Amino acid sequence: MPSDLLIACHQLLKEKKLTIAFAESATAGRLSAELSLIPECGDILKGGIVCYDACIKQDILGVPQEIVEEYTPESAEVTKELAERLSHFMKADIQVAVTGLTMPGGSETKEKPVGTIFIHLLIKNKAIAVRDVFSGTAEEIVLQTVDRVASLLIDELKL
Incomplete structure (x- = not known):
């Protein structure tokens, strides 16, 4: 069941007649899936690409290998590239990209522990x-990320 925050975000997007698309790594499609459970989601949701593995980020979305190697697949730099490149595949008013670490492994370090999430929003070409860093189980981290994206969108669109 989608959170109240995501439902409020959906309503705001619908009122403003804005569409949204996702490039999801850490959330592995959960943002799109949660949004798809809200009635009339088809008015705003264009779709999403799950790019969990670095090869999808590079081979499908076109993130340069040098950027992935220099900054790691779970980084602000790669997340920015994903958001920018998503518009080549899905025309939407808003592009959202998410990478991060929901469980041990990957590019985890002391400076980038499990729970570190990178979000990059493009709202009519404005970048956010x-x-x-969230805590909890992998699912709790993913759901906190969904709500964080929703709150970022609400804050930005209410301006």
Whole structure:
């Protein structure tokens, strides 16, 4: 069941007649899936690409290998590239990209622990980049990320 925050975000997007598309790594499609459970989501949701593995980021979305190698697949730099490149595949008013670490492994370090999430929003070509560190199980981290994206969108669209 979608959170109240995501439902409020959906309503605001619908009122403003805005569409949204996702490039999801850490959330593995959960943003799109949660949004798809809200009635009339077809008015705003264009779709999403799950780019969990670095090869999808590079081979499908076209993120240069050098950027992935220099910054890691779970980084602000790669997340920015994903958001920018998503518009070549899905025309939407808003592009959202998410990478991060929901469980041990990947590019985890002391400076980038499990729970680190990178979000990059493009709202009519305005960029908003956020780095958060959440705690809990992998699912709890993913659901916190969904709500964080929703709150970022609400804050930005209410301006």
